[in-house]
Amino acid sequence: MSAAPARVVLVGPAHPYKGGGARHTTELAHRLHGLGHPTAVESWRAQYPSVLYPGVQTVEAPEGDPYPGTRRGLAWYRPDGWWRTGRRLAREADLVVLTLFSPVQVPAYLGILAGLRSARSRPPRTVALCHNVLPHERRAVDVSLVRALLRRVDGVLTHSPEQASLAEGLRPAGADRPAVAEMPPHLPDTGGAAAPPPGERRHLLFLGIVRPYKGVDVLLRALAAGAPADVTLTVAGEFWGGTGEAAALAERLGIADRVRLRDGYVPAEELPGLYASADAVVLPYRTATASQNVWLAHEHGLPVIATRAGTLAGHVREGVDGLLCEPGDVDGLARTLREFYAPGEPERLRAGVRPVDAEPYWREYTGRLLEA
Template sequence: MEFNPSGGLFQFAVQLGEALADRGHRVELLTGPDPELPSRSPGLSILPVLPTWHPSEGAGDHPLRRRARRVRRAAQYHAAWLAVLRHVRRTRPDVVQFSGGRFPADGAVLALMARLTGRPALVTIAHSPLPFNEQRATGEVLRQNRLLYASFGLGYRSVDAVVVLGEQSAADLRAAWPDVDEVTVVPHGDEGVFLRGTPGPADGTDPVVLFFGTMQAYKGIDLLLEAFATVRARRPDARLVLAGAPSGDTDLEGLRSTAQRIGGVDFRAGYVPVEEVPVLFEQARVVAAPYRYANASGVVELARTFGRPTVGTRVGDLPAVIEHGETGLLVPPGDAGALAEALLDLLDRPEEARRMGEAGRSRSVTGASWATVAERIEEVHLRALARRDSAPVAGEEPA
């Protein structure tokens, strides 16, 4: 199940569901209204039965309107969990797989499901293992909330298996909740759902830098603009494309003003429909990921899928997929000077951009194909079923 009917988490869920279906499983993906992708596999049914919303809806609304909307969405969120419970009781699947957690209700529902007689095996894919809620006022990324940490821990302990998308994510989860037993690392998976043919090489482009994805402060857009000012001073023909939906706490006007002052910046604040994504990546020579904090990154996988090198920071799980000097370049987080030099290096040497981009695409095809991911997830599901079957029934003393 995936509450969001669009965006990176939904796209991940669809591609994984298709790959599991291709292995002979019957898969149902529960999600919200008007999902942005159809199923390409007869074994995957996408069911828009949850009363949720698209993550980019209302991102540019006035703060007072956003506060009022939170009350309505809280009710919708809890109603969505009730819909999940009803569906599970009615259809009795072998495995139910969730997409991490965001709110205190999540852990409570998982704990409830774990106590049901005849329950399915429960698996969580923790895209962001720690409570994540960026605070614009303080710049903090992780939400220091005792109730939320307790809820996450309850949820992780209640399921039969937890999956994360990188070794650093696994280390973070185990450090916060050392009593969580089953934690498995799998690769993110490629972004082949966006391909419309073989992408052109990186050296066939103009000197274009692409930032793609939700515009949030922790992703270092301000740092990228500072670096791009240096790039423009030395390469007046360089362009920067900023494309993605702003989060509710993004200083959109401040970023836009800075971009206009620097020049050469194509500022596209808004959700990018699936059909427009390929053009953005094929027109770029290099993708920028100047994050201050990260787990795994679907944007880096997009870059690899389209044969584009990534200039990123040494944070989270990024160094595992951005191999310095091989599939991209890594710089220290917060260092605008180093970021500018790395971008210039690949803009000035298109043949190197091509080499690194092709290496990244090759690694994505061989090590992060959805067939590979689905095989690993299938193994997790089998272990989760065995763990469920060996667990004592609620109310009984273990043997």
């Protein structure tokens, strides 16, 4: 970690933008400020064109403590503002962190970098903080955009060795190797999670944006093939493209009466009720980078049934607070659902659940970021 305080600017989403990205940027700003580093957040008033993000992008109530040093001037449709922001940050920052969630952000980041380098003073160091180096469902232009960004920054921070390897392949020869730090907990404020009442609900929960890589189709097939006939499922979150495909699949599988599709972003105040209604959270991801969903379930006292995709398996103590299976394996997930509902097993796994201790993760994370 730097010996002297560094003036840090995080460029990324913050309230009123919703979801884990905004919470992560905000919590990181609070943590860096708490370590003595003067920190600001350069956020967006318009992050994506609506045609590229069909869901609701913002929320009214913040999902945690907003960071007071937050500016909201960036807009996807104002390239001149990107360059001017870079020019200003060249005077204000020692370190500029560009938080990458999607290649759609890259043109704005290239504009900011151009502004930084146009200043007469020595530009600050720049780090690309990659939540996803490349999208799970990617296009050729995504690779070109991210390569253009990663070749122009001084350092890169990723959330897993696999993501670091992917980023390294997009960096110029001789560049510093990407740093790795596990993404720390940044959970929404749900007003305090009460312990779930005893007994089985015979109900499972999937929570989050529904996209093909999340494997909801695998879960529906496994529910039909392996779970006891009285077990039901709620799929809660924004459906990318609507619920029609999932509803049709549930109908074909003969489980439509056992599946509730709750379309739309789930605000923090609704989370305790959803968790209290379930025996476990199921995460049937085909691929994953980093996710808060295991920790969020454990925070609400629920065990997790997950695949060994990305970092998910590292957050589940198999046979203690959850069960694991292989990604994309309908039969394997069906067997795991049967194992979970063996007599007494839901209660036993629930008894092993412990909330995550966030502090060690954040100490490691902020240190790696400042070193990058």
